[in-house]
Amino acid sequence: MDFPVIDPVALDLGFIQIRWYALAYIAGILGGWRYAIWVVKRHPISFDTAKLEEFVTWATVGIVIGGRLGFVIFYRPFYYFGEAPLEIFQIWKGGMAFHGGMLGVLIAAILFCRKHDISVLKFGDAVCAAAPIGLFFGRIANFINGEIWGRPSDVPWAIIFPKAGPEPRHPAQLYEGAVEGLLLFLVLFYLVRFTRAKETPGLIAGIFFLGYGVGRFFVEFVRGIDPVLGLFINDTFSMGQFLCLPMIALGLYLIRSARRTGPTPA
16 A cells, blocks of 8 residues: 655745644643543543643653653663754754653652642542543554654555655554553543442553553564664564553552452542
8 A cells, every 4th residue: 555645734825834733732632631631530530620721731841851861861871962963953844752751741740749638549540541542642653754664564555654664564553552542541541430449549551551562562573674773683572562561560469459449449
């Protein structure tokens, strides 16, 4: 299949260009914020939803700074720290890592909860329930940009990405959008809407970390190989897969702790 011709610029006003990638970030953050409010209102013992509006700024800063530093440290440390340290701040040239953005939001959430004396686990459940919305829009934007493509493949839906050469490849961005975004969102929505999982602090967050980590780990087997880092351990595993392991471990820990604690008494 040929790559669909989609202009990465959604709106050109002459003096400024608005890209689909930027709109995806905005849609993910605002959509996640509104959905998180809905989640909090369904919780019998929770916190003031107005705090979520304030946290949007904290989360945005965490995503941008964490995502950029994550890419620099995890994927290109020798280049940025050795050859071009000033380019670390040039985020408009691209280069963001989800695991770094996730860590940035996690740190921001912990600091925010300490400032306002909010339960980190309850707050984390609301944020994690909404996170797949941003993940979905982000991967769709990656596809529009023709980046983060998959490995060569002969499956009927393989796509020839203009920036990746003449070989048809897995549309890894769409796989991730489907698994880490849509599927994970539906799982968490079911738990929030139809079960008592929301009454057990930390359980929703644990399932999010576990679900994302496992989903991303397996998609990495068909995702494009990083041209600089390559693969590790007999050319099998990627850096992305190694970064998923702490997420899986954290998810299992939170689920185990939540099951021991049980639902919060009303």
